[in-house]
Amino acid sequence: MDRIPILKMGQFLLVTIQIDLYDRIALNLETDLVQMIHKTGARGVLIDISAVSIVDSFMGRILGNIATMSKILDAETVVVGMQPAVAITLVELGLPLNGVFTALNVERGMILLQSRLASDPDEEEDEDDNPE
Amino acid sequence: MITLNRDRLFIQKDQDVVILRNRVKEYATKIGMGLVNQTKLITGASELVRNMLRYAQGGEVLIEVVSRGRENGIRLTFSDRGPGIADLNKAMQDGFSTGRSLGLGLPGTKRLMSEFSIKSAVGEGTTVTVIKWKNG
Numbered sequence: 001m002d003r004i005p006i007l008k009m010g011q012f013l014l015v016t017i018q019i020d021l022y023d024r025i026a027l028n029l030e031t032d033l034v035q036m037i038h039k040t041g042a043r044g045v046l047i048d049i050s051a052v053s054i055v056d057s058f059m060g061r062i063l064g065n066i067a068t069m070s071k072i073l074d075a076e077t078v079v080v081g082m083q084p085a086v087a088i089t090l091v092e093l094g095l096p097l098n099g100v101f102t103a104l105n106v107e108r109g110m111i112l113l114q115s116r117l118a119s120d121p122d123e124e125e126d127e128d129d130n131p132e
Numbered sequence: 133m134i135t136l137n138r139d140r141l142f143i144q145k146d147q148d149v150v151i152l153r154n155r156v157k158e159y160a161t162k163i164g165m166g167l168v169n170q171t172k173l174i175t176g177a178s179e180l181v182r183n184m185l186r187y188a189q190g191g192e193v194l195i196e197v198v199s200r201g202r203e204n205g206i207r208l209t210f211s212d213r214g215p216g217i218a219d220l221n222k223a224m225q226d227g228f229s230t231g232r233s234l235g236l237g238l239p240g241t242k243r244l245m246s247e248f249s250i251k252s253a254v255g256e257g258t259t260v261t262v263i264k265w266k267n268g
Contacts (some may be wrong), residue, residue, distance in 0.1 A: 023149070115254050
């Protein structure tokens with residue numbers, strides 16, 4: 001398997017990483033996502049890493065790149081589902097996930113993306129009351 | 133320190149990173165290392181093996197189960213015959229990189245491990261030895 005599937009869900013793209021990535025797949029994902037944003041006009045990307053047991057600096061850089069590239073195409077990126085051990089390790093490693101929004105799980109990630117779209121004045125979205 | 137078990141892996145291509153991570157995980161699980169320490173160990177191993185691939189086009193990793201007193205741990209030795217590191221002090225500083233990376237590999241890995249040592253000679257290669265104690 002050389003590619004991670006990207007699902008379109010309304011205005012968002014959904015990526016669930018189910019395997020530990022090696023470099024080629026991660027780089028393919030970067031390219032595929034950028035092309036997919038362009039093709040679909042997606043406004044947000046949600047990346048679920050709940051099945052990923054290791055995020056090293058290479059993988060962190062890819063996530064950062066995806067966020068930056070998406071931003072240039074006017075789409076926000078949210079990384080969700082990070083395992084606690086991964087979060088602890090990332091902080092000790094000293095890896096800053098610059099420009100990447102994070103949320104605890106897919107559900108909260110979706111809410112975050114929707115609220116960012118809603119706060120965009122150009123966007124005519126009916127603002128539903130924030131369920132807290 | 134006593135070595136209880138050992139295994140040797142040759143690293144040549146980027147898919148080998150995943151193989152190494154899995155092998156290290158097997159060993160760490162076998163000695164009952166907790167998930168957080170396991171994650172730190174495997175992440176550190178991943179950083180070091182990437183360095184080896186990037187700067188030396190590969191090398192060799194020795195995985196050992198070691199024990200000292202009542203402590204058990206995993207020792208990993210990464211050796212390559214790459215160009216070597218000219219200035220080790222610089223290489224151990226956060227944010228320093230001669231490649232295009234974030235420069236976190238060595239200093240970051242040192243923070244993740246219980247013990248860390250590096251030897252390098254220009255033109256001969258680099259050896260990095262790390263230990264993660266089960267409870268360290």
